[in-house]
Structures are given as structure tokens and as C-alpha cells.
Amino acid sequence: MTRTVAIAGAGYSAVARSLEQSAGALTLDACRAALSDAGLTAKDVDGIATYPGGGDSVACFHASESLGVPRLNWFNDLFGWMPAGITPVIAASHAVAVGECDVALAFRTVKRPHGRPPPGIGFGARVGGEMQFRAPFGDSMTSSWLAMWARRHMHEFGTTEEQLGHVAITSRRHASLNPVAPLRDPITMDDYFASRVITTPFRLLDCDFPVDGGGAVILTTLERARDLAKPAVVVAGGVFGTGPRPDWDQWDDLTHMASKYASERLWERTGMSAADLDVAELYDGFSWLSLCWLEDLGIVAKGDGGPYFASGKAALGGGGVPVNTHGGSMSGGRLHAISHVIECAQQLRGECGERQVPAAEVGVVSAGGGTMAGALLLTGDR
Amino acid sequence: MAGDRPLPLPDDETAFFWDGCREGKLMILRCGDCGTYIHLPKPGCRTCGGSNLAPAQVSGRGVVHTYTVSHTPLPGFDPPFAIVLVELEEQKGLRLVTNLIDVAPDEIEIGMAVEVVFETASDDVTLPMFRRRTA
Numbered sequence: 001m002t003r004t005v006a007i008a009g010a011g012y013s014a015v016a017r018s019l020e021q022s023a024g025a026l027t028l029d030a031c032r033a034a035l036s037d038a039g040l041t042a043k044d045v046d047g048i049a050t051y052p053g054g055g056d057s058v059a060c061f062h063a064s065e066s067l068g069v070p071r072l073n074w075f076n077d078l079f080g081w082m083p084a085g086i087t088p089v090i091a092a093s094h095a096v097a098v099g100e101c102d103v104a105l106a107f108r109t110v111k112r113p114h115g116r117p118p119p120g121i122g123f124g125a126r127v128g129g130e131m132q133f134r135a136p137f138g139d140s141m142t143s144s145w146l147a148m149w150a151r152r153h154m155h156e157f158g159t160t161e162e163q164l165g166h167v168a169i170t171s172r173r174h175a176s177l178n179p180v181a182p183l184r185d186p187i188t189m190d191d192y193f194a195s196r197v198i199t200t201p202f203r204l205l206d207c208d209f210p211v212d213g214g215g216a217v218i219l220t221t222l223e224r225a226r227d228l229a230k231p232a233v234v235v236a237g238g239v240f241g242t243g244p245r246p247d248w249d250q251w252d253d254l255t256h257m258a259s260k261y262a263s264e265r266l267w268e269r270t271g272m273s274a275a276d277l278d279v280a281e282l283y284d285g286f287s288w289l290s291l292c293w294l295e296d297l298g299i300v301a302k303g304d305g306g307p308y309f310a311s312g313k314a315a316l317g318g319g320g321v322p323v324n325t326h327g328g329s330m331s332g333g334r335l336h337a338i339s340h341v342i343e344c345a346q347q348l349r350g351e352c353g354e355r356q357v358p359a360a361e362v363g364v365v366s367a368g369g370g371t372m373a374g375a376l377l378l379t380g381d382r
Numbered sequence: 383m384a385g386d387r388p389l390p391l392p393d394d395e396t397a398f399f400w401d402g403c404r405e406g407k408l409m410i411l412r413c414g415d416c417g418t419y420i421h422l423p424k425p426g427c428r429t430c431g432g433s434n435l436a437p438a439q440v441s442g443r444g445v446v447h448t449y450t451v452s453h454t455p456l457p458g459f460d461p462p463f464a465i466v467l468v469e470l471e472e473q474k475g476l477r478l479v480t481n482l483i484d485v486a487p488d489e490i491e492i493g494m495a496v497e498v499v500f501e502t503a504s505d506d507v508t509l510p511m512f513r514r515r516t517a
Binding site for chain 1: 492
């Protein structure tokens with residue numbers, strides 16, 4: 001028997017381009033903010049999960065001890081290829097659902113290397129593993145891997161650079177309504193085309209904005225969440241997905257990502273569909289990713305993601321399902337989608353002020369790009 | 383600047399590929415039972431479930447499946463430079479990441495016919511690069 005799970009609290013540390021605080025201190029701030037939001041203390045926590053696998057954060061026990069969690073019945077440090085910000089949330093919701101724990105913290109902190117070399121996989125003189133087939137040809141970064149997917153999508157569906165520009169412009173417009181977003185000055189199409197090319201078709205403004213910061217959410221049973229400080233946000237589904245060729249180069253069809261598999265699974269598991277959505281927080285490590293998620297979730301038909309952004313439907317008040325209402329990773333800061341989870345929960349509670357989607361009841365959060373994908377469907381407590 | 387590129391560190395599963403390149407042959411793991419080519423190298427055949435795999439020489443002919451032109455400085459590369467994903471003619475979806483030696487980045491097109499050409503990168507490493515193919 002499984003229990004219905006809810007998000008009972010959510011919070012951030014400071015989020016900015018460069019912060020003095022350590023990854024541990026940022027984590028502590030984010031977790032305390034989430035606990036305070038829920039009206040809970042560290043004494044109530046008995047489960048914890050995070051993704052420390054990027055070498056940019058701390059592990060579960062570092063956080064639980066700092067917080068003063070007296071005992072843990074469930075903990076999960078998640079390593080490897082996965083949608084880093086959403087996986088701890090999904091894992092923790094499953095742990096609460098089956099009764100492994102009752103109150104779980106899920107966090108993701110990102111503290112940039114600040115001049116230290118990236119933990120990197122393809123920059124050494126000799127490169128092993130899968131990267132031995134990429135690094136010798138200059139293909140060492142996710143930007144180039146995904147740029148090649150985006151290029152293929154442009155080739156097959158006529159997606160344009162200008163449409164990618166609309167993704168960036170829409171994100172920034174939303175960030176301008178978000179007091180905690182680090183990039184809030186609106187941008188124009190001229191700004192977009194003037195930003196330097198990183199790797200075609202991606203310009204600087206197609207990329208997420210690296211920041212220091214952390215985010216955390218509290219997961220508990222819906223029953224318990226109803227007794228806490230804030231309206232409960234129900235976790236209607238949390239899924240993962242990939243296909244038969246989970247490799248960046250050998251993936252069967254580069255015009256859809258693993259998002260196709262996670263999306264199919266999400267609708268299958270929840271019995272809902274894209275038609276039910278009021279808001280969509282779609283991972284945007286690069287502009288094209290949220291465009292591809294939009295299509296794979298079925299919010300628009302395959303190939304129509306670019307026109308959707310260009311027509312303004314992805315924007316707040318644009319008549320469609322608004323996308324990345326907080327500014328996403330591109331203007332809200334690169335927190336690996338924990339910020340997408342928090343934004344969706346805040347939208348469903350009606351806390352988003354100027355950027356609030358009216359009467360938002362159902363929201364989707366997606367994370368991951370290329371060969372890995374995870375998605376959450378959240379609803380108000382109806 | 384090729385001498386400064388990162389070079390491969392072959393392992394038990396990949397040594398045959400780099401040995402082949404040094405001998406001027408493009409070798410891809412192939413299932414002896416069903417004929418599926420397996421790249422990147424894996425110990426099992428995803429098509430038939432077998433493990434009767436052995437390296438087989440392929441033609442080295444293919445087409446550009448997709449590409450990106452990087453403007454990011456990297457050791458061994460002069461930006462802008464193109465990273466190209468070539469789909470080999472032997473099998474749909476059988477692809478290699480590579481560079482084109484004779485095509486300017488702004489002339490690359492998806493669907494362009496290319497063929498392998500081997501370039502010595504060090505005493506022990508030869509890289510499979512590609513060039514434009516007319517026939």
C-alpha cells in the first residue's frame with residue numbers, strides 16, 4: 001500500500017552569480033528555509049536525499065548533521081548520470097509513499113568551482129571511458145552534445161535560431177517578475193543575436209546562467225501536510241525515462257530526448273494529459289531543451305515547439321501553458337531544476353505575485369536533457 | 383595543434399578500435415549471430431541478446447548526420463572548429479564523433495557525403511577523421 005505524498009515546504013538559499021558561502025552553508029540555508037516554510041524543524045525530519053555527484057555540493061550526512069536531524073530512517077546520495085535536481089525529489093517522494101520515512105528533505109546545491117578546473121570528464125591529456133570517442137575531436141561538453149541534437153531538430157522541423165531566441169526572451173521576461181532571479185533586465189532579439197556564439201546554434205543567451213545557490217523541498221504524506229503551515233501540493237506522479245540507446249551520439253532520434261520516454265510514462269502513471277496543465281517548468285540547461293520537452297510532453301505537436309515560443313504562447317498571459325514562470329535556469333540561475341520544482345509548488349499555492357498563473361491547479365516539472373529524463377506532476381490539494 | 387588534443391585511453395573493450403585506426407582500418411564491433419554493429423563497444427548484443435561479438439572492418443563511408451561549430455577555446459583546437467557526427471553507411475544510427483579535415487565550418491551541411499581518413503596524432507594514437515567524398 002502506498003501513501004499519497006505532498007510537498008509541504010520549499011525554500012532557497014541566497015542565489016547569485018558568486019557567493020562567499022560554502023556549499024554546506026548554502027545547503028543549510030535552503031533546508032532551513034524549506035523547513036520554516038512548512039512549519040517544521042529538523043527534529044521532524046527522518047529522510048533526506050540529494051545529488052552530490054557533480055562535485056559541487058555536499059552529501060546527505062553533511063546536511064543532516066548541520067541541521068541537527070536526530071536520526072534518519074532513509075537517506076540517499078545519488079550519483080551518476082541523472083536529472084540532478086529532480087531525482088532527489090522523486091526518490092524522496094517514493095520513500096515517503098512506501099513508508100520508508102515520513103518527512104523527507106530533498107535538496108540540490110550548486111557551488112561553482114570559481115577558477116578551479118571543472119571536475120571534467122574530457123579535458124585531460126588521455127581520456128578514458130565513453131569520452132575517449134568524443135574528447136579527441138573537441139566534443140567534451142554538454143553544450144556541443146546538445147547543440148548537435150538541436151541542429152538536427154532544426155534540419156528536420158525547420159526550427160530557427162530566432163525561435164530559440166524567443167525561448168531566451170520569454171525566460172528573461174518571466175525572470176523580470178521574479179524578485180529572486182539573478183538576471184532580471186529584459187532582453188530583445190537584437191540582444192540575443194548579439195550574444196556570442198558558444199557552439200552553433202547555441203549563443204550565450206541560449207545557455208543557463210551559472211550561479212551559486214541551493215534549493216530544498218520537504219516531502220511528507222498528504223495527510224500530514226494538510227496539518228502544516230502552507231497549502232499542500234500533491235505529488236501526482238514522479239517518473240524517469242530513457243530509451244534503448246542511452247548514448248549521446250548513438251541515440252536513435254536526436255529530435256526527441258529521453259523526455260519522450262519520461263513524458264509517456266508520466267501520463268501513463270497519472271492518467272492525466274498535457275491538456276490538464278496550467279503551468280510547465282521545463283528544464284532549460286539550453287534553450288532547445290525546454291522546447292523539446294514542450295513537444296515531448298505533448299503540450300504541442302512534434303516540431304511545433306519553436307512556433308509556440310515565437311507566438312508568445314509560452315509567456316505568462318500568452319494564452320497557452322506558460323513555460324518557466326520563474327525565468328528557468330537561463331535567467332533564474334542554474335540550480336539543476338530544483339528551482340523548477342520550487343516554482344511549480346509556489347505557483348500551485350498561488351504565491352507567485354506578479355508572475356502568478358491564475359488559478360493554477362496542475363503543473364509539470366521536467367529535468368534532464370539528452371539521454372536522461374525525469375518529470376514530476378504536481379497538483380493543488382483538491 | 384593536433385598534438386595538444388586530448389587523446390584516447392583505450393581499455394579492454396575499446397583497444398581493438400584504436401588498434402584498427404593505427405593500421406588504417408575502421409573497426410566496429412559486430413554481432414556474429416545477427417549482424418548488428420555495436421558502437422560504443424558493449425559486451426552484449428542489444429538486438430539478439432547474444433554475446434558472440436567481434437570487430438569487423440567497415441567501409442568508412444557515411445554522411446554528416448548533424449554537427450556543431452564550436453567557438454569555445456579548447457586545448458588542441460583553433461575556434462571556430464566543427465564537431466561532426468557521421469552516420470556510417472553500414473547501419474542506421476551507427477555514428478562516430480569526428481572532425482572534417484577539408485571542409486570549412488561554414489560549408490558543412492547535414493547529409494554531406496564523407497569518408498574516413500586516418501591521421502596520426504602521436505606515437506601510439508591514430509584518429510579517424512573524415513573528408514568530403516564525391517563518389
